[in-house]
Amino acid sequence: DAGVTQSPTHLIKTRGQQVTLRCSPKSGHDTVSWYQQALGQGPQFIFQYYEEEERQRGNFPDRFSGHQFPNYSSELNVNALLLGDSALYLCASSWWGQGTETQYFGPGTRLLVL
Amino acid sequence: RKEVEQDPGPFNVPEGATVAFNCTYSNSASQSFFWYRQDCRKEPKLLMSVYSSGNEDGRFTAQLNRASQYISLLIRDSKLSDSATYLCVVNGDNFNKFYFGSGTKLNVKP
Numbered sequence: 001d002a003g004v005t006q007s008p009t010h011l012i013k014t015r016g017q018q019v020t021l022r023c024s025p026k027s028g029h030d031t032v033s034w035y036q037q038a039l040g041q042g043p044q045f046i047f048q049y050y051e052e053e054e055r056q057r058g059n060f061p062d063r064f065s066g067h068q069f070p071n072y073s074s075e076l077n078v079n080a081l082l083l084g085d086s087a088l089y090l091c092a093s094s095w096w097g098q099g100t101e102t103q104y105f106g107p108g109t110r111l112l113v114l
Numbered sequence: 115r116k117e118v119e120q121d122p123g124p125f126n127v128p129e130g131a132t133v134a135f136n137c138t139y140s141n142s143a144s145q146s147f148f149w150y151r152q153d154c155r156k157e158p159k160l161l162m163s164v165y166s167s168g169n170e171d172g173r174f175t176a177q178l179n180r181a182s183q184y185i186s187l188l189i190r191d192s193k194l195s196d197s198a199t200y201l202c203v204v205n206g207d208n209f210n211k212f213y214f215g216s217g218t219k220l221n222v223k224p
Contacts, residue, residue, distance in 0.1 A: 031210075033212075035214075040122075040216070041216050041217075042118075042120075042201050042214035042215050042216045042217050043158065043201075043214045044214070045211055045212060045213065045214075048210055048211070055210060056210050056211045058211070090157055090158070102160060103160070103212070104160075105157035105158050105159070106157060107156070107157050108157055
């Protein structure tokens with residue numbers, strides 16, 4: 001049973017560029033949530049997708065956008081990168097029917113913005 | 115005010131010690147509470163959910179105090195392998211939005 005997978009594992013970008021991160025949920029899960037974790041901080045909720053729609057959003061600017069595909073996989077896009085966007089980006093999957101209580105995290109993508 | 119607050123630590127304890135972490139949350143409407151464990155440079159993993167009546171899983175005991183809006187985690191007989199950062203997680207005003215604390219770092223020493 002494959003767990004949550006994310007790609008790429010590491011990424012280096014420069015300010016102003018755009019980046020796309022990818023996530024495949026755990027088998028049987030239909031909900032994907034994205035988090036940003038800065039060094040020394042806990043994960044911060046970015047947004048959540050279910051049935052290909054954004055259901056919830058945290059306090060992140062519109063530069064952060066996402067998408068969910070029919071196979072439940074998801075992408076996180078960040079435009080006009082800032083130095084402060086450097087962080088570990090975590091994807092968590094769950095099953096909507098469980099009220100998303102149990103989330104399983106992927107290994108994350110480490111983004112460095114220079 | 116942050117949704118969830120934790121003492122960042124670090125807590126440095128010897129093997130076999132008992133250690134307790136607390137976490138406070140700001141939204142009195144929160145319904146779901148969890149403790150996650152995160153090892154260095156790894157993803158968070160669910161340690162245990164926290165129920166109103168308190169619950170135990172082996173050496174780990176979680177308690178919830180709704181009146182005071184805090185959650186606790188007690189680890190008995192600490193092992194070296196317990197060294198990690200412990201994250202308190204609370205759902206927000208919407209059932210599907212979760213807030214993480216900054217984490218409490220635990221170092222268990224021989």
